[in-house]
Amino acid sequence: MQQTLPQPTVATARRNARARRAAQAFLGHALLAIVAALFVIPFIWLVITSLKPTNQIFTDPLIWIPRPILWSNYTSALTSPAFPFLRLLSNTLFYALLSTIGTVMSSAVVAYGFARMDFRGRNVLFGITLATMMLPGIVTLIPTYVLFRWFGWVGSYAPLIVPMFFGSAFNIFLLRQFMLTIPLDLTDAAHVDGAGDFVVLWRIMLPLVKPALLVVGLFQFMAAWNDFQGPLIYLDKASEFPLVLGLYAFQTSRGATVEWNLMMAAALVTTFPIILLFFITQRYFIEGIALTGLKGA
Amino acid sequence: MSTLASSASKVRRPLLSRQLRRDLRAYLFLSPWLIGLLAFTAYPTLASFYFSLTKYNILTPPRWVGTDNFVKLFTNDPLFWTTVWNTAYYTLLSVPLGLAVALGLALLLNQRRGGIGLYRTAFYLPSLVPAVVITLIWAVMLDPRLGLVNTALRAVGLPGPGWLRSAAWSKPALILMSLWSGSGGAMLIFLAGLKDIPASLLDAAMIDGANRWQRFRHVVIPLLTPTIFFNLIIGIINSFQVFTIAFIATSQSGTAGSGTGGAGPLNSLLMYMVLLYRNAFRYFDMGYASAMAVVMFVVLVLLTLAVVRSSDVWVHYEGGGRR
Numbered sequence: 001m002q003q004t005l006p007q008p009t010v011a012t013a014r015r016n017a018r019a020r021r022a023a024q025a026f027l028g029h030a031l032l033a034i035v036a037a038l039f040v041i042p043f044i045w046l047v048i049t050s051l052k053p054t055n056q057i058f059t060d061p062l063i064w065i066p067r068p069i070l071w072s073n074y075t076s077a078l079t080s081p082a083f084p085f086l087r088l089l090s091n092t093l094f095y096a097l098l099s100t101i102g103t104v105m106s107s108a109v110v111a112y113g114f115a116r117m118d119f120r121g122r123n124v125l126f127g128i129t130l131a132t133m134m135l136p137g138i139v140t141l142i143p144t145y146v147l148f149r150w151f152g153w154v155g156s157y158a159p160l161i162v163p164m165f166f167g168s169a170f171n172i173f174l175l176r177q178f179m180l181t182i183p184l185d186l187t188d189a190a191h192v193d194g195a196g197d198f199v200v201l202w203r204i205m206l207p208l209v210k211p212a213l214l215v216v217g218l219f220q221f222m223a224a225w226n227d228f229q230g231p232l233i234y235l236d237k238a239s240e241f242p243l244v245l246g247l248y249a250f251q252t253s254r255g256a257t258v259e260w261n262l263m264m265a266a267a268l269v270t271t272f273p274i275i276l277l278f279f280i281t282q283r284y285f286i287e288g289i290a291l292t293g294l295k296g297a
Numbered sequence: 298m299s300t301l302a303s304s305a306s307k308v309r310r311p312l313l314s315r316q317l318r319r320d321l322r323a324y325l326f327l328s329p330w331l332i333g334l335l336a337f338t339a340y341p342t343l344a345s346f347y348f349s350l351t352k353y354n355i356l357t358p359p360r361w362v363g364t365d366n367f368v369k370l371f372t373n374d375p376l377f378w379t380t381v382w383n384t385a386y387y388t389l390l391s392v393p394l395g396l397a398v399a400l401g402l403a404l405l406l407n408q409r410r411g412g413i414g415l416y417r418t419a420f421y422l423p424s425l426v427p428a429v430v431i432t433l434i435w436a437v438m439l440d441p442r443l444g445l446v447n448t449a450l451r452a453v454g455l456p457g458p459g460w461l462r463s464a465a466w467s468k469p470a471l472i473l474m475s476l477w478s479g480s481g482g483a484m485l486i487f488l489a490g491l492k493d494i495p496a497s498l499l500d501a502a503m504i505d506g507a508n509r510w511q512r513f514r515h516v517v518i519p520l521l522t523p524t525i526f527f528n529l530i531i532g533i534i535n536s537f538q539v540f541t542i543a544f545i546a547t548s549q550s551g552t553a554g555s556g557t558g559g560a561g562p563l564n565s566l567l568m569y570m571v572l573l574y575r576n577a578f579r580y581f582d583m584g585y586a587s588a589m590a591v592v593m594f595v596v597l598v599l600l601t602l603a604v605v606r607s608s609d610v611w612v613h614y615e616g617g618g619r620r
Contacts, residue, residue: 025410032405036419042434042477043422045445049437058443106329113326120320125327132338134530134601138538138570139594142577142587143344144337146355166333197322226427228541233578244427251433252548260437267430274425282418289485 050074050264057260070261077265082253085269087239088246095157095231095242096224102164103171103220104213110167111175112201116187126176133169145233159234160227164220171216174288178212179205215288218281225274243270345594348587355581366588376564376572377589383468384569387539391472391479392532396525399480403487417488424481428541431478436461436546439470461546464563471566474542479535483528490524491517519613526612530604537597540570569593 049057050073052066078085113119114126148159182205190200206213224242231245238249247270251263278285324331349366351359370377402420406413423431438445439460447457458466494517502512547566569589577586 028408028410032410032413032416035402035405036416039419039423039477041445042438045438046430046434057437058440060443060448062443062445062448106333109326110330113323117323117326118319119323120316122323128334129330132334134534135338135342136534136538136594136597138573138590139345140338140341141573142348142583142590143341145577146344146348146583147336147341149355163333163337165329166337167330168333172330197326222425226425228428228545233574244429247427247429247433248545248548251429263433264437267433271426271430274427275422278422278425279418286417286421286485289482289489 046264046268050261050268052261054259054261073261073265074269077262078269080250080262083246083250083262083266084239085246085266088241088243091157091240092225092242092244095160095227096221098157098161099164099224100217100220102161103168104217106165106167107171107175107216108206108209108213109201111172111179112197112205114172115176115179116200116205117197129169129172133173141233148234154234155236155240157235157240160224160230171220174216175209175212178209182208211284212288214281214284218277218285219288222274222277345587345590348584349591350588351584353582353584353587355583359584362584366585367592369585370588370592376567379564380567380569380572383565383567384537384539386468387471387568388533388536390469391475391536391539392529394472394476395480395483395532395536396528398476399483399528400487400521400525402480402484403491406484406488407491417485420484421481423478426478428478429545431474432542432545435470435474435477439473461566462562464565467546467562467565471539471543471546474546475536475539478542483532486528487521487524490521494520522612523614526604526608530601533600533604534597537593538570539568540574543568544571544574 048064048066051069051071052063052073053068053070056063056066077083114122114129144159145154148154151158153159153162186208187200187204190204195203226244227242228244228248231242232248235241235245238246241249247263247266250266251258348359350361350363352362352365353359406417406420426434439447441447441457441459441462444457444460446460450457458469460466460470498516498520499512502516507515543566573586573589573593576582576589
């Protein structure tokens with residue numbers, strides 16, 4: 001490049017290179033900013049709409065700053081009998097926390113078995129475990145429902161929570177991969193001192209794989225928080241719904257006269273805790289996805 | 298040889314029982330998973346095949362009907378073919394586009410710049426949003442007359458389509474929603490794959506005179522093929538079973554009889570999984586719905602096998618061998 005410039009001196013070449021780098025940096029940032037705007041604008045629109053009076057939502061031209069800014073939409077939405085917020089929130093927390101505890105505990109124990117214990121059939125069983133990750137949920141849906149109905153569990157959270165206490169292939173795989181990176185010396189030393197497997201798992205292994213446990217827990221917590229299909233199939237009383245199903249019921253209960261501003265306020269309140277949680281735990285979360293090359297539900 | 302083995306087995310006799318004890322202890326650790334595998338995976342999978350050959354409404358025991366469900370599905374249920382078409386359309390567009398968007402975003406993020414973490418967060422954020430909220434936001438933004446999107450399109454002189462209210466544009470609207478909300482996970486996986494590419498390879502290509510595009514085409518893409526392969530399979534499995542956004546988008550899009558869920562204008566958003574849900578949980582026609590599940594399962598297995606087969610040709614594994 002530089003050779004083709006007229007009278008290339010070292011100084012001008014350096015200046016040109018600097019200018020080109022600056023231009024590239026600017027273009028790179030501009031491109032990033034435009035794409036980021038496309039991804040963020042829907043969020044901004046969600047916030048704006050949630051603060052609008054009803055008659056400013058669908059207008060020509062668009063209204064970007066509501067007048068007046070109606071903070072009261074939030075109180076209206078959260079106190080609406082059609083959206084019993086505290087009830088929905090406590091249902092959601094109940095589901096998300098219990099299913100998280102269940103899958104972290106059970107998956108950790110099973111992962112330890114695969115990572116550290118020597119037994120016949122280990123490779124075959126681990127292969128089967130990996131294979132089930134590819135199994136589409138559609139093929140187990142109906143018989144599982146029939147089974148839980150037979151247990152008398154339909155209409156409660158049991159079908160959504162109890163299976164989580166039996167491990168999940170993805171989480172077992174993820175935790176096993178982490179446990180394999182823990183040096184054998186650490187666990188062997190404890191075994192020599194006479195510690196059994198449960199003690200080694202509890203005292204040594206779990207503290208060492210805490211970041212992985214956190215990732216598994218986060219994935220499950222968020223999956224449960226956002227789960228729509230499971231609660232839709234298994235729950236029938238509105239008082240038992242989690243937030244997302246309550247929000248759906250809120251939308252459909254109004255029929256033709258949807259109050260979009262209140263819906264948006266309720267939607268934002270439903271989404272906010274998850275986004276907050278993500279910001280707090282972002283580092284673990286992103287590493288978790290990247291490390292495994294597998295994404296959570 | 299045989300004497301050696303027999304004498305060894307004599308010596309190992311107590312050892313064998315120790316192996317057995319070891320096995321038992323390991324299976325104790327594995328027991329939650331083994332029970333779960335049998336109760337929530339193996340049994341339901343087999344039972345799906347059995348139910349698909351019966352008439353079953355849950356209240357009375359399943360009654361054997363042979364292949365009746367499949368015959369009806371293929372020859373006497375126009376809605377089935379509607380959902381096959383809708384789901385295929387959705388998959389064929391959303392999977393490749395989703396991969397392209399995710400890879401594009403990852404490439405954008407794979408540069409050393411200040412504030413790159415902030416952009417990564419911005420791109421990933423929609424992946425955290427519950428489907429109900431996604432559809433709510435986009436229902437407002439995609440309003441044909443006064444929505445943000447069509448207002449913007451009109452401003453640059455383009456006609457705004459009817460999106461969720463139009464039979465022709467409802468699926469593109471759904472795909473748009475899925476691109477916004479579903480690219481984050483694959484993007485992070487691609488980004489990790491990009492970071493794994495050794496700088497030495499790119500430097501070597503640069504010294505050989507490869508320009509930016511050639512480096513991308515002949516170094517980056519081949520090294521990313523395992524990641525593309527993984528995201529492709531996951532993408533196909535997920536989009537074949539698309540349910541929630543289709544189910545919700547149509548019950549709020551202002552079509553008549555809102556609240557019924559999952560049809561859209563002229564059934565243009567009736568997805569396979571939504572029809573299955575209807576048959577199973579609204580009409581309690583479990584046998585028929587199971588037949589649908591079995592058909593989907595078989596198609597997915599065949600498709601996955603085809604992709605795995607094809608990977609010999611296009612997926613590059615380092616060291617030449619399969620992992």
